[in-house]
Each structure stands twice: as structure tokens, then as C-alpha cells.
Amino acid sequence: MSFKIMPKAALPDWVTWLKNRYRVVGPTARQGQYVFAEIASPDELVLDYPTSVLPPKKYLLPQRETLFTFDAQSMQMKANIEWEPTVILGVHTCDMHAIRLLDKVHATGYTDQHYQAHRQHTTLVSIECLSPCMEQSFCKSMGTLTVPEDYDLHLTDLGDSYGVDVGSEKGEALLQGFTAIWDPTSEDYQRINKVMAEKWPRFSYRLNFDVTELPDLLALSNNSSLWNELGDICLGCGQCTKVCPTCYCFDVRDEVDLSLTKGQRTRTWDSCQIDRFATVAGGHNFRSTRALRNRHRFMRKGKYHLEAYGLIGCVGCGRCAAACLVHITPVDTFNELYRRHKKGEILEEAKQA
Amino acid sequence: MSAKPKVAFFEFTSCEGCQLTVVDSLQDHPELLDTVEIVQFREAMSEKGEDYAIAFIEGSCSRPSDEPKLQAIRQQAAIVVALGACAHLGGVNAIRNRMPLQEVREYVYGDRAEWFETYEPRPIKDVIKVDAVIPGCPIDRREFIKAVTHLLQGRMPFIPDQPLCMECKLKENICVYTRGKVCLGPITLAGCDAICPTYGDGCEGCRGLIANPNIEAMRQVMHEHGLTDEAIDAKLSMFLTNQIMALEEAG
Numbered sequence: 001m002s003f004k005i006m007p008k009a010a011l012p013d014w015v016t017w018l019k020n021r022y023r024v025v026g027p028t029a030r031q032g033q034y035v036f037a038e039i040a041s042p043d044e045l046v047l048d049y050p051t052s053v054l055p056p057k058k059y060l061l062p063q064r065e066t067l068f069t070f071d072a073q074s075m076q077m078k079a080n081i082e083w084e085p086t087v088i089l090g091v092h093t094c095d096m097h098a099i100r101l102l103d104k105v106h107a108t109g110y111t112d113q114h115y116q117a118h119r120q121h122t123t124l125v126s127i128e129c130l131s132p133c134m135e136q137s138f139c140k141s142m143g144t145l146t147v148p149e150d151y152d153l154h155l156t157d158l159g160d161s162y163g164v165d166v167g168s169e170k171g172e173a174l175l176q177g178f179t180a181i182w183d184p185t186s187e188d189y190q191r192i193n194k195v196m197a198e199k200w201p202r203f204s205y206r207l208n209f210d211v212t213e214l215p216d217l218l219a220l221s222n223n224s225s226l227w228n229e230l231g232d233i234c235l236g237c238g239q240c241t242k243v244c245p246t247c248y249c250f251d252v253r254d255e256v257d258l259s260l261t262k263g264q265r266t267r268t269w270d271s272c273q274i275d276r277f278a279t280v281a282g283g284h285n286f287r288s289t290r291a292l293r294n295r296h297r298f299m300r301k302g303k304y305h306l307e308a309y310g311l312i313g314c315v316g317c318g319r320c321a322a323a324c325l326v327h328i329t330p331v332d333t334f335n336e337l338y339r340r341h342k343k344g345e346i347l348e349e350a351k352q353a
Numbered sequence: 354m355s356a357k358p359k360v361a362f363f364e365f366t367s368c369e370g371c372q373l374t375v376v377d378s379l380q381d382h383p384e385l386l387d388t389v390e391i392v393q394f395r396e397a398m399s400e401k402g403e404d405y406a407i408a409f410i411e412g413s414c415s416r417p418s419d420e421p422k423l424q425a426i427r428q429q430a431a432i433v434v435a436l437g438a439c440a441h442l443g444g445v446n447a448i449r450n451r452m453p454l455q456e457v458r459e460y461v462y463g464d465r466a467e468w469f470e471t472y473e474p475r476p477i478k479d480v481i482k483v484d485a486v487i488p489g490c491p492i493d494r495r496e497f498i499k500a501v502t503h504l505l506q507g508r509m510p511f512i513p514d515q516p517l518c519m520e521c522k523l524k525e526n527i528c529v530y531t532r533g534k535v536c537l538g539p540i541t542l543a544g545c546d547a548i549c550p551t552y553g554d555g556c557e558g559c560r561g562l563i564a565n566p567n568i569e570a571m572r573q574v575m576h577e578h579g580l581t582d583e584a585i586d587a588k589l590s591m592f593l594t595n596q597i598m599a600l601e602e603a604g
């Protein structure tokens with residue numbers, strides 16, 4: 001839509017300006033790591049953060065959410081669809097791709113009213129990554145190192161100022177009446193071209209093959225012995241799925257108060273990596289081994305989502321790899337499958353099964 | 354349910370911390386006293402009624418003479434709930450189960466070893482049928498209130514069967530392993546709202562093991578973080594001695 005320049009010195013004023021109109025959340029430092037939290041004062045905001053513990057999806061799909069409340073005597077229920085006009089500042093481009101996937105998932109089939117309510121009232125201000133956030137990230141391989149089209153505002157760090165791309169009317173509204181921004185000069189354009197050109201060589205590819213080959217590779221790998229090897233070392237702790245920006249599984253429970261009169265239905269994030277996740281009535285567990293659960297997760301990330309929604313289910317943020325205490329990572333898993341495939345082992349195992 | 358259900362509390366080998374937590378839960382939920390009738394609770398009252406439907410039992414069974422007492426409670430109560438790590442797992446008391454009993458007796462009681470009756474501390478489910486468990490050392494008071502609510506609804510208390518890491522990550526805690534400490538969260542049952550990692554300490558496993566825990570991988574992780582085999586064994590025996598020994602026996 002349009003492109004503006006905001007001097008860094010104006011950022012605190014802008015955040016304060018936003019705070020008078022919205023709930024403003026963004027990356028903040030906590031115990032040497034970064035978490036998205038409500039910004040109480042502009043100096044809490046850290047825009048050049050490596051990556052957050054949990055992705056910003058927690059404002060669209062909260063860890064725990066009350067879906068409705070009910071009166072156990074009159075059997076009346078009341079939907080609890082709460083939203084607050086929110087601005088999320090500093091969303092990395094990989095997380096923007098993840099939100100794009102979540103948008104699709106929650107708008108397909110049975111649409112999720114709670115997600116939609118949060119989403120409609122959220123304005124996303126993304127920020128360009130100019131160097132890799134951590135050793136485990138592999139966004140360049142996954143094609144998520146640039147922002148998808150659906151940002152509201154997108155920031156690029158130009159040194160003493162930010163380039164501000166306006167992507168939507170929602171984004172434009174964040175700048176309305178804020179006067180400390182200006183139209184770019186030709187120097188600003190030169191600067192942004194330079195910054196963008198310099199960024200790419202800093203990132204290395206981590207996949208040893210092209211990501212477009214990944215779904216087919218996984219399709220062939222159903223019977224790979226690698227899954228058993230992962231199952232042997234995996235703790236089944238579920239951390240990888242808790243920190244993943246594209247995971248959305250949840251569990252639903254009803255609780256009443258002690259007087260048995262009122263209650264609520266809540267949902268909480270769940271995970272396919274834990275033992276009882278796939279247990280159905282009668283006690284049968286569809287994925288009773290850690291091997292089957294690991295296979296399921298990587299199939300979701302590299303194949304199933306692409307088939308169902310046209311978008312890949314892993315955005316390469318590396319959070320799962322950083323969290324996993326036994327060092328199971330998507331990059332190593334996919335590369336190892338590819339290596340075995342090149343050696344002909346994958347086809348051999350497929351034939352034998 | 355019309356008449357208020359009658360409940361009683363009992364203690365065996367324990368520190369009574371779980372019963373104190375029950376008393377503590379009344380601070381937030383005084384209405385508990387409107388929903389149940391407590392007929393026996395040494396920590397909080399002197400009367401002693403023998404007519405009860407729900408028995409909460411704290412403590413491990415650590416001597417032969419505990420057994421008939423447990424049996425009598427089982428006979429009276431429609432529902433028996435094991436309260437806390439001692440009743441649920443054998444508790445800290447079970448650490449000694451890895452050592453020869455005679456040695457332990459002599460170490461503790463010296464030349465009076467024969468004066469005191471004792472045997473291997475065990476969870477009460479090894480002695481009588483237990484209908485439900487409220488795990489933890491001590492129990493979590495919100496979980497206790499929830500459990501009573503479930504019992505009032507005619508359900509069995511729901512205890513999460515997920516590993517603690519799930520709860521810890523929901524809270525966005527910084528994993529204590531990144532801070533140079535050791536944690537049993539990946540193999541321990543959730544439900545305490547990850548209280549230890551939230552305050553910066555590793556989980557000690559007081560709520561017991563998840564289903565199908567990967568003990569070998571957990572050992573490997575602790576090893577990688579600098580613990581010796583001996584230190585790992587010590588970590589795994591604070592609360593988990595009986596469960597780990599049972600797993601070892603099963604192979």
C-alpha cells in the first residue's frame with residue numbers, strides 16, 4: 001500500500017500512542033530469553049530479539065481458554081467469546097507464515113469462532129530478520145525468511161530508523177495521526193535495498209535438498225526404521241509441540257464449582273507426542289509408541305498440512321529443536337531421511353513392509 | 354446428592370503435610386464444609402465418627418500392623434482415596450527400599466533395632482484396593498478441591514496423565530536445564546502447575562511417573578548435564594524408588 005520511515009527515536013512515543021488505543025504486546029526479556037507479553041512501558045519492548053519461547057500464536061489461540069460457561073441447574077450456557085483490540089509488535093517472518101497457516105486451518109470446515117474473534121481484532125506488526133535468530137533455525141530452507149503478504153505493518157531495521165511497509169487498512173490505522181514518520185527519500189530506498197541484499201548471505205540453507213521434495217520423501221518414508229530410532233531416544237515430553245508456532249491441538253474439559261451449580265468448558269493446548277493423546281473410547285491408542293508419534297509429528301509438519309491447506313506445516317523456526325532435551329530436530333530428521341533415500345534404504349524398507 | 358457425604362481422613366507413615374494442605378484449602382474454599390460432613394480428621398478435630406463413605410488416606414504402609422487398620426478403613430468406606438506421594442508411591446519413606454532392611458534398622462535405631470516394628474514402605478494400593486489418587490508432595494490444594502467436586506458429581510477425580518513439561522511450557526517457564534539445573538519434568542505427571550520449575554528449581558518427581566516413561570533417555574539427559582550415575586540414582590529415588598524398582602523388575 002505505502003511505505004514510510006519511522007526514526008527509532010520515535011518508537012517509544014509510537015508505542016505509548018498505540019497503548020492508548022490497543023492492548024499492545026511484543027517481545028520482552030525474561031531470564032535471558034524472550035517472551036511475548038503485554039508492554040507496560042515502551043522500554044520493555046525488545047525488537048531485535050532472537051526468538052521467543054512460545055510463539056505469538058498464544059494471543060490467537062490462548063494456552064487455556066474458557067469456551068463457554070454454564071448453569072448446571074437451569075442448563076443454560078453462555079458462549080465466552082472474548083477479544084480485546086490487540087497489536088502484536090515484532091512478529092518474525094516465520095511466525096507470520098505460521099499464523100497464515102493457523103488462519104487457514106481455523107477458517108476451514110468447522111470454523112473456530114474463538115480463534116476468529118481474536119484474529120479479527122488483532123493487528124500484526126511483523127519485523128524482518130536480518131540475521132539468523134539461533135543455531136537451530138532453518139527458515140531459509142522453508143521459504144519463510146520473507147514476510148507473507150498478509151501483514152498489517154512490516155518493519156525493517158535500517159539502523160537509526162525503521163522502514164515501515166503498510167500492508168492493510170488495519171495497519172494504516174496504527175499510523176493515523178502519528179506525525180513522526182515521513183515518506184522515504186531515495187537514500188532511504190538505497191538503504192533498504194542494501195540491508196535486504198546483505199541479509200541473505202548471513203543465512204545458510206539447512207536442508208540438504210529442496211523443500212518441494214519433502215512431501216514425497218515423507219510419503220516414501222512411512223516404514224523407515226528412523227522412526228523407531230527416534231522413538232527410542234524421545235522422552236515423549238511434548239515440549240516440541242508446545243513451542244511450535246503451527247501446532248494447534250487442544251484438549252477440552254468441563255469443570256463445575258464445589259456447589260455443583262455453575263461451571264465452564266475450557267480448552268488447553270495438547271500434544272500428539274504424549275502417550276495418551278490418541279486414546280479413544282474403549283482404551284485403544286492409535287499411536288501407542290513414541291516411534292509412531294514422532295512419525296506423525298513430522299508427517300504433519302512436512303506433508304499433511306501441505307496436502308490439506310496448501311501450506312507447509314513447519315516454518316523452520318527451530319524452537320522445537322532448541323527445546324528438545326534429546327536433540328531431535330526437524331532438520332536432522334528430514335536430512336537423515338534424505339540421506340537414506342539417496343542410499344536406496346528408504347525404498348528397500350518400503351518394499352519389505 | 355441430598356445428604357452431605359461423610360468423609361474421614363487417616364494418616365499412616367507421613368509428615369501430615371497433605372492433611373495440612375487440606376486444612377489450608379479451606380481458606381479459599383470454606384464452602385467445602387457445606388458440601389461434605391467431616392467425621393474424622395485428627396489434624397483438625399477431636400471427635401471421631403466411624404460412619405464414613407469416603408476415606409482419604411495419607412501416608413505409606415510401613416509396618417505389618419498398618420495392614421489391618423487399612424483393611425478396616427477399606428471395609429467401611431465406599432471410596433478410598435490415596436492422598437499424596439506417601440500413600441500414592443510409598444513416598445520419600447521408600448528411599449530405604451534399595452537397601453537391606455536390617456542395615457537400615459541398625460543405622461537408624463542402633464542397638465535398639467529390634468525394638469521397633471518396620472518393613473519396606475509401600476503405597477497403600479499394594480495393601481488394599483484404592484479407587485483414586487491425589488498425587489503430590491504435598492498435594493495441590495486446587496487439585497484437592499477439584500477432586501472433591503468430582504466425587505460429589507459421582508465421578509472419580511481426574512488427574513492429568515501428561516508429563517510436567519506440558520504444563521511448564523504453557524507457563525512459558527525457562528527450562529531449568531538451560532540454567533544448569535536438572536529436572537524430572539519429562540517423566541513426571543503434571544497437575545501441580547509446574548510449581549518447582551516456575552520458581553526456578555527442577556522437578557523432583559513427587560507426583561510419580563507418567564505412563565510408559567523413557568527412563569533410559571531421562572538418564573541420558575541427566576548424564577549430559579553433568580550428573581554422575583550415583584547422582585542420577587539419587588535423583589530417581591527421592592520419590593520414585595518403588596516405581597523404578599517395579600519397572601526394573603518388569604524388565
Ligand code: SF4
Pocket residue numbers: 240243244245246301313314315316317318319320321330
Ligand atoms: S516443527 Fe519445529 S522448526 Fe518447525 S515450525 Fe514447529 S517448532 Fe518451528
Ligand code: SF4
Pocket residue numbers: 241244246247248249270271272273296297300301
Ligand atoms: S498433531 Fe501434533 S504436530 Fe500436529 S498440531 Fe497437533 S500437536 Fe502439533
Ligand code: SF4
Pocket residue numbers: 050051092093094095129131132133134137138139140144145316317318
Ligand atoms: S527462524 Fe528465521 S525467520 Fe524465524 S525468527 Fe529465526 S531468523 Fe527469523
Ligand code: SF4
Pocket residue numbers: 233234235236237238239240241273323324325326327328
Ligand atoms: S521435545 Fe524431544 S523428547 Fe520431547 S517429545 Fe519432542 S521430540 Fe520427544
Ligand code: SF4
Pocket residue numbers: 239517518519521522526527528529530536537538539547550555556
Ligand atoms: S523445566 Fe523441567 S518441566 Fe519445565 S520444560 Fe524443562 S524439563 Fe520440562
